[in-house]
Amino acid sequence: MFGGGINDIFEAFFGGGSSFGGGQRASGPARGPDLESTAQVAFETAVFGGTTSATVTTYVVCEKCEASGCQKGSHASTCGECRGSGQVRRTRQSFINMVTVVACPTCNGQGRRIEHPCEVCAGDGRRKDQRTFEVGIPAGVDDGTTLRLSGLGAVGLRGGPSGDLYVHLQVVPHDEFLRDGLDLVHPLHISFAQAALGMNLDIATLDGEEKVEIGAGTQTGKVMRFRGKGVPRVQGRGRGDLRVHVIVETPEDLTPEQADLLRKFAELRGEIVAPADAGLLSRIKSAFR
Numbered sequence: 001m002f003g004g005g006i007n008d009i010f011e012a013f014f015g016g017g018s019s020f021g022g023g024q025r026a027s028g029p030a031r032g033p034d035l036e037s038t039a040q041v042a043f044e045t046a047v048f049g050g051t052t053s054a055t056v057t058t059y060v061v062c063e064k065c066e067a068s069g070c071q072k073g074s075h076a077s078t079c080g081e082c083r084g085s086g087q088v089r090r091t092r093q094s095f096i097n098m099v100t101v102v103a104c105p106t107c108n109g110q111g112r113r114i115e116h117p118c119e120v121c122a123g124d125g126r127r128k129d130q131r132t133f134e135v136g137i138p139a140g141v142d143d144g145t146t147l148r149l150s151g152l153g154a155v156g157l158r159g160g161p162s163g164d165l166y167v168h169l170q171v172v173p174h175d176e177f178l179r180d181g182l183d184l185v186h187p188l189h190i191s192f193a194q195a196a197l198g199m200n201l202d203i204a205t206l207d208g209e210e211k212v213e214i215g216a217g218t219q220t221g222k223v224m225r226f227r228g229k230g231v232p233r234v235q236g237r238g239r240g241d242l243r244v245h246v247i248v249e250t251p252e253d254l255t256p257e258q259a260d261l262l263r264k265f266a267e268l269r270g271e272i273v274a275p276a277d278a279g280l281l282s283r284i285k286s287a288f289r
């Protein structure tokens with residue numbers, strides 16, 4: 001595992017001025033390409049922060065030639081055509097004499113020629129390899145966030161500096177909680193009897209147990225809000241809320257005894273309900289008796 005380079009992690013949110021593709025510096029060996037990778041992040045890690053790992057196929061420095069691209073004991077020589085500048089002039093005559101400066105075709109703009117290339121990297125000074133980086137996850141990141149790991153991209157040819165690594169985060173969904181911006185949403189399923197009579201219960205939140213009081217006569221859609229128990233603001237202060245959304249469940253698996261009790265209950269309240277033998281199954285049964 002390799003660490004570091006995550007200090008400017010927040011330039012990740014695109015529009016922050018960083019651009020893909022890197023590019024050639026004014027002088028010296030060209031910078032290596034930027035790379036992209038995807039990393040899975042546990043739901044709790046996205047909320048509270050932590051680490052994950054990202055694996056990427058990249059270019060690393062060739063240990064054999066230590067990035068020079070030359071066989072041991074040999075050196076790159078100055079290119080004869082451009083005399084080391086990496087550039088040659090081309091003169092084109094039209095209405096006026098146009099002088100164009102282009103990259104030297106003999107040395108590909110490198111200014112140097114390698115007579116005896118390294119056996120391992122064939123003169124590139126780098127080789128392909130797979131690397132796994134430990135990635136620091138700031139608290140509050142959401143699914144789809146991209147982090148920029150400065151200098152953890154591929155190294156350039158023959159000692160060129162490294163590009164950046166962009167890590168796209170995939171937050172693994174949670175069974176009990178959903179994200180709604182900075183709020184956490186927890187659906188709480190309660191029975192018809194619990195909704196009608198009320199109850200007290202403990203629910204497991206990401207911050208530990210929390211007491212919930214269901215008042216008598218609670219309806220589906222009631223929302224209980226726990227201030228500051230939601231998702232922290234990335235690079236900011238404060239947290240969102242935890243919202244517990246009540247869903248009253250209609251029982252679908254009544255025993256005959258429970259059904260009789262509910263019928264008596266309906267009778268007491270003067271409510272019209274289907275008679276005991278009106279179920280589809282019993283009607284089919286009676287039709288074929």
Ligand SMILES: [Zn+2]
Nearest residue numbers: 062065118121
């Ligand atoms: Zn090499």
Ligand SMILES: [Zn+2]
Nearest residue numbers: 079082104107
């Ligand atoms: Zn040249």
